[in-house]
Amino acid sequence: MLNKLAIGGIKHRLRDYSVLFSGLMIAASIFYMFLSLALNKAFLKSNSPAQATAFIFGFGIVLLAIITIVYINYANKFLLSMRQKEYGMFMMLGAKSSKISKMIFVETFAIGAIATAVGSLIGIGITGFVGDLLIKNMDMQVSHFNSFYLPALLWTFVFFIVIFIFSALRNSISLRFTKVMTLLNMDSQPTKLKRNNAWTIIQSILGVILLAIGYWCMVKMGKDATFIFLGVPVALFTIVAGTYFVINSLTTTIINLLKRNTSFSQKGLNNFTLSQLNFRIADYTKILSMVSIMFALALGAITVGLGFRQQIDTVANGQNYYDASIRNINNKEQNLVDKIDHKKLTVYEFKNTKKFTYYRNSDLESQGFTYNKFSKSMISKEVPTHKSNPSVAFQLQNTIPVDEAAPQAKFVSDAKFDSLSGKPETMTFVKTDSFKNNLSTFKKISEIQAARYPAYKQFGGDKYSVYKNINSFFSGLEFMGFFLGIAFLAMLASCLMFKILSGAAGDVKRYNMLYKIGTRQRSLRQTINKEIAVLFSVPAVLGIVHVLVGLQMFKPLLYKPYMHIEVPFLIFFVLYLGYYFITRYLYKKIVLK
């Protein structure tokens, strides 16, 4: 009978339960997603040139575990708060507390187990989907990547089951030992706000100092790779703690200053919004700190991922000015070249002899020749050339495999060239407006050339081969960056959304009262928008600062970590904004009539 009643209670709160359930599922699927990379040693080894990758992923697991535990703890509290009034009622009507505590145990554990099972399945699905999406669409070369990875699945199960056993125990114990009266009145006990000014000041100072230490570590790691083994744990700890203190102290200080400014706070609903935020942030500090860390990880991962991608382009473009060099172009190759839209062709005739590779002077004079040159600062510069530049001939000759080429190259007059005995050959150089956009064509050309001249397979001097090499070198890192970025983004969004939505039920009364005393619907909506906007932007601002400093760590791997940084930031901003709008919409649906 009691069981029937309890299940009936679930039906009435289907919306709350679906919030809870989807939150837990996302946590499980993200955890699986991360483990599928982090535990896959073969994947890590074959896809990352950096020795420390496995080590860093180890810390990633710890961090994600902490985040997940906090998250599930929130979810569990939410579950308990939904149930305690009802169970308190049962107890008041005479149900035994041992029976009730058994029921909450079973309920908590069952919800957790189902969410974990479904979440892991979803995790496998997402892992496969995201993996495919990245590998196919971004031309990445990734090996040993498996969307279904048994150890990851097992560990996800173990981890979640253990957490849920603890949560279930906790719930049943807390129901057993709380007085019935307290259970019944649970709703009407809002968190108390006790502010100790001295402690607030200490916290803000401590927070800033901790962040400074963390930032210093990250900068140092960028300069000295051996520091990683000390730097990662120290930075992790100081930045997490620093973020927590800063959010806990600085934001409330700002809000209180705004409140004290009566010409602002006493206008319309401003004071209500500020107070609501003040209460919220005291309650939200943990989740906001977590979100800001995840924000930094997600944005950082995507930024670094894109950084590696650019690195591929920069290096490939920097080494070769021409997008393709085609020896003795044949019909098939000519057809491919013809299909390219914006292009400039340069054709050089040459004759290879024992001592020299000969080129026509007239070719150089009529067409010129450009090559790229790396300066000391690793920036490649285009050098347009004429005959007086001694390295032109050498650069030209570079397109012929080494063992085939003569020791030296030389420009000669047409008459001389014609009289030479060697076999006349041509080299066609193609320059387009974008190597990347015509990648598939150049790939075909490169393959045909390699088939026609097997020496080119070894030599790999054309731009496509260079690109291919670098791409395989950086793809793994790029892949990890994007993959983790997406995973952390999903996790952070669901955390924040979960927290905001799970608190919404308690806000209904407040907004209803404001409505009754004559607040326009529009003002209510505005105050909700503002409130949620602040909750979203506090972690975002800190997260962005973390990323900007954190990029220093990648200086050894990326020679310009800040180049085109606006692209990942913009992508991220749009996605984050999307989450903001969804949360806002769902929240208003719950809170306003």
Place this chain on the structure above:
Amino acid sequence: MTKIVEVKNIEKIYGKANEKQFKALSDVNFEVQPGEFVGIMGASGSGKTTLLNILSTLDTATSGEVKIAGEDITKLKNNEMADFRANKIGFIFQDFNLLENLTAYENIALPLALQNTSPKKIKPAVDSISAKLGLTEILNHYPTELSGGQKQRVAAARALVHNPSIIFGDEPTGALDSKSARALMDTMTKVNKEDNVSILLVTHDPFSASFCDRILFIKDGEIGQELKKEEHSRGEFYQEILDSLGTFAE
């Protein structure tokens, strides 16, 4: 002088046309003069809250006419209703309805802030009403730090601070012990007499009702009887109410 409340033939039917319908109010007529303190009494389920919700624009009547301070509120649009509540009406509910995240002061100041009163004028207004209701000492407390009686007086101060045309109360003493109830009713009487504020109070507690000038009895959605205090003392009026309740209930 324009009447503060003028209700003509209102009817309220719950439920849509194709569903099971319930007539909560039928043909209700009455008026409230400026400065009057009127009570509405009736058994549970008789339609008191329904009536009050219609008067305060929180709900609409199925038919009939309601004028508050000369304005026909049945024709108002959504925003106009909100503004109307914000400017012309003060509320006191049974369950306090204070915002727990605002201090007593901030709760009281809220209606003024909603009207975009300048901050300079807010403080004196809040201070003066708080002094009148004896709340000066507790203005910086949060609602959880107040007793039930104090909370209800804060709610009363919030209802009064913007000088509304009328105060509506739905069982304001319902959750109070007799001592706090008496203190609140004394306060209400005081503002009614001294500041000439009109009050319309729903209650089924005869003691609270005995503070009113006039009492309307409502039964099954209809106003059945009216009782006036006139020259009686509060004690006599209380007895009279008890008597009528006895006969009215039969």
